[in-house]
Every structure is written in C-alpha cells, then in structure tokens.
Amino acid sequence: MLIRDFDFELPAEAIAQEPAPRGTSRLLVLPPADPVRHQRIGDLPALLAPGDLLVVNDTRVLPARLFGKRPGGGAVELLLVERQGERSWDCLAKPGKRARPGARLTFDAGLTATVLPTPPAPEGDGRRRVEFSAPVEPFLATLGHVPLPPYIRRPDRAADRETYQTLFATEPGAIAAPTAGLHFSSALVTALTAAGIEIAPLTLHVGIGTFKPVTAELVHEHVMEAERYVIPPATAAAIAATRERGGRVVAVGTTVVRTLESVAAANDGEIVPASGRTRLFITPGFRFRVVDLLLTNFHLPRSTLLLLVSAFAGRERVLAAYREAIATGYRFYSYGDAMLAWPAASR
Numbered sequence: 001m002l003i004r005d006f007d008f009e010l011p012a013e014a015i016a017q018e019p020a021p022r023g024t025s026r027l028l029v030l031p032p033a034d035p036v037r038h039q040r041i042g043d044l045p046a047l048l049a050p051g052d053l054l055v056v057n058d059t060r061v062l063p064a065r066l067f068g069k070r071p072g073g074g075a076v077e078l079l080l081v082e083r084q085g086e087r088s089w090d091c092l093a094k095p096g097k098r099a100r101p102g103a104r105l106t107f108d109a110g111l112t113a114t115v116l117p118t119p120p121a122p123e124g125d126g127r128r129r130v131e132f133s134a135p136v137e138p139f140l141a142t143l144g145h146v147p148l149p150p151y152i153r154r155p156d157r158a159a160d161r162e163t164y165q166t167l168f169a170t171e172p173g174a175i176a177a178p179t180a181g182l183h184f185s186s187a188l189v190t191a192l193t194a195a196g197i198e199i200a201p202l203t204l205h206v207g208i209g210t211f212k213p214v215t216a217e218l219v220h221e222h223v224m225e226a227e228r229y230v231i232p233p234a235t236a237a238a239i240a241a242t243r244e245r246g247g248r249v250v251a252v253g254t255t256v257v258r259t260l261e262s263v264a265a266a267n268d269g270e271i272v273p274a275s276g277r278t279r280l281f282i283t284p285g286f287r288f289r290v291v292d293l294l295l296t297n298f299h300l301p302r303s304t305l306l307l308l309v310s311a312f313a314g315r316e317r318v319l320a321a322y323r324e325a326i327a328t329g330y331r332f333y334s335y336g337d338a339m340l341a342w343p344a345a346s347r
Contacts, residue, residue, distance in 0.1 A: 001219040001283065006310060007301045008322055015151050016335035019163045023185030026330055026337040030313055030321050032345035038328065041183045041338055042191075044295075050196030051247035052293075053238055057178035057255045058201040060169035063144030063161065066136075068107040070098050076105055078113070078130065079147055081175060081207055082228075088116070088131045092208070096126030105130070111139050147175050149211070149334050151300075164334075173205035173228070179297045179334045180253035200238040203230040204255040209279070214302055219283055224304065226277040229259045233273040239290070240271065248292035254299075254308050257291050258282065264289040282308040284315055294341045298325060298332040314344035 029037040029047065039047070048054075064080040076099055079092040093099035093115075101117040113130040146156040146164050156164075166181030167189065192199065209225030216222050239260075242249055251257045262278040263271055269289040281304060294312050299305035310318045321339065330337045 003214050003219050003302050006306050014332045016331035019335040023188045025183045028339045030341040032342045036321050045191045045195040048197050051245050052197050053242040054199045054250045055256050056168045056181050056201050056252045058168045058170045059174040059203050059205050060172040061174045061177050063140045064175050065145040065147045068105045091128050092126045093128045099128050171203045176206045178253045178255045180295050183338050200235040202235050202259050204259045224279040224281045226279050228277050230275040236271045236273045250293040251291045252295050254305050260290040282311050284311045286311045313341040
C-alpha cells in the first residue's frame with residue numbers, strides 16, 4: 001500500500017483559520033452506497049437513532065507551548081509533549097539544534113529549564129527531555145500558549161483557550177484537540193439526549209503520534225508513537241448495554257476509534273475498563289470490532305488520520321467525498337466542518 005494513494009489537492013483557502021460557532025458547522029453525510037448528503041451538525045439527532053451511543057474524548061488541551069530564550073539570548077520554543085516526572089517533560093524544541101544537552105533555557109516569571117542528555121532523539125525532529133526549575137503546570141496559565149496546528153497561520157489568541165477545547169474536556173494532558181468534539185454545543189447535547197442518544201467519555205491524550213507525518217512511501221513502514229488512554233468502567237458498561245439493545249456505537253473522532261479498537265483487539269472484541277498506551281495504526285484492511293459510525297473532521301492528505309477514515313469508509317469513497325467537499329466549500333482541518341461516515345458496504 002502506497003502513501004501516495006492517499007493524496008489529494010487542497011486549496012489553501014479551504015483550510016479553516018477560525019472556528020465556526022459551536023453547533024453550526026456543515027456536515028457531509030457519507031452513507032455506504034447512496035450519494036453524499038449535505039447537512040448541518042445540528043441535524044445529528046435526526047441522523048442517529050434512540051439507543052445509539054456517542055463516545056467522546058474528554059482529554060483537555062494544555063496551553064503547552066512555551067517561548068523563552070537560549071544561552072546567548074536566542075529565542076527558543078518548547079512544546080510540552082508528555083510529563084515524565086515532577087519537573088521533567090519530553091518536549092519538541094525549536095530550533096532543536098540550538099537546544100543542546102546542558103543548555104539552560106529561561107522563561108518569564110523566573111522559570112528555567114535544563115536540557116537533559118536523554119532520551120536519544122531521532123535526528124532533526126527536535127525532541128528533548130528537559131527539567132524545569134519547578135513544576136511547570138502552575139506557570140502554564142500565564143506563560144503557556146495554545147498549541148494550534150501549524151496550518152492555522154496565525155498566533156494563538158486568548159479566545160483559542162476556549163474555542164480549541166471541546167465541551168467534554170475534563171482530563172488535562174493533550175497537545176491537540178480531538179477536533180470532532182469541537183462541533184458540540186450545549187444545545188446539541190441537550191437535543192441528542194432528548195432524542196434518546198447517550199453520550200459516554202473516554203480519554204486519549206492526543207500527542208505527536210496522532211499528527212506524526214507519514215514519510216515512508218510504503219504505508220506499513222510507518223511507526224505510530226504511543227499515546228495514553230483510559231476507558232472508565234461506566235463507559236465500558238455503556239458500550240455493552242448499547243450492544244445488548246441493538247444500538248450503534250458512534251465514535252466522535254479518530255482518537256476514539258483508536259482507543260476503542262485497541263482495547264477490543266486485546267480483549268477478543270470486548271470493551272473492558274482499561275488504561276495504557278496505544279500505537280495502533282489503522283489502515284485499509286483493518287477489522288473493526290466496535291465502531292459502527294464515525295463522526296470526524298476532514299484530514300490532511302497522506303496522514304494516518306486519512307488512512308483510518310479510508311479503512312472505515314473505503315478509500316475511493318472517502319477521496320470522492322473529499323473532492324465534493326472541496327468543490328462545495330467545506331472548511332478543512334481542526335477548525336473546519338465535519339463528516340458522518342458509515343462503514344464501507346464491502347467491509
């Protein structure tokens with residue numbers, strides 16, 4: 001399988017730079033055989049059925065981008081990726097070549113950090129482990145910046161602290177939002193509940209694994225980075241009850257798909273309370289055991305996310321839907337519109 005088979009042309013103006021008000025996004029509906037339909041996210045209660053279960057990711061995005069200075073006064077940027085100790089974090093540093101082991105980085109409010117010699121990082125990717133002079137979390141409220149993706153071509157603003165956070169976000173730890181959840185407003189959640197559709201949370205802390213680009217020409221040569229997840233007992237019970245009554249499990253986002261299918265693969269298709277780390281890489285040919293419908297945003301070409309959606313709904317059908325979305329003015333990527341996909345008819 002070649003990564004170039006998951007490429008498409010996207011005009012720069014189709015990449016959303018600002019969020020739409022919650023509950024107002026367009027929704028491309030992708031059934032298994034019928035033509036696509038153009039609706040709104042507010043139509044979701046009517047598109048689902050009483051007894052269905054929406055599973056959402058409740059991870060909360062940290063204001064994880066810090067700007068400081070290197071020895072000699074040059075600028076440095078750290079993106080906090082994962083906490084390793086009381087004061088130590090794995091980070092992505094820019095420029096990585098200037099953040100050498102032993103370097104002392106300085107930030108406002110008296111915070112400093114020392115670049116540690118471990119772990120060894122792949123050449124050129126900027127990964128560093130740093131030890132701060134104090135636990136960094138209390139400083140993030142004032143020093144931290146929202147880690148907007150690089151295709152949002154503007155600095156983060158105060159409003160992004162709310163708009164780049166889902167309504168369900170309660171568990172801090174992500175460096176990017178699970179963007180399918182950004183479409184939900186309180187009014188939409190109320191309407192879903194009134195329609196007999198349940199909502200249950202799990203946690204996958206979105207890290208660099210979700211967005212690591214596929215650089216290998218052969219898809220199977222790509223290696224996913226591990227990301228932490230938790231499925232609470234109440235959510236495992238809700239999924240079992242949904243199956244028992246004949247309802248559908250609707251994944252809100254690719255991170256939910258990876259979490260559910262990781263746990264199912266380890267437990268003979270069953271969802272049990274679990275926590276751990278997943279490296280699951282879903283590509284066409286994958287056997288889905290849990291997810292019946294997928295609500296997702298429109299993703300980057302040649303990405304692991306597009307591969308996952310293609311595995312679920314069919315590569316040709318997904319790429320055709322993307323072409324129609326571009327032609328009809330849908331907004332792409334994190335702050336963009338949404339797609340509701342059924343499994344491919346041939347799956």
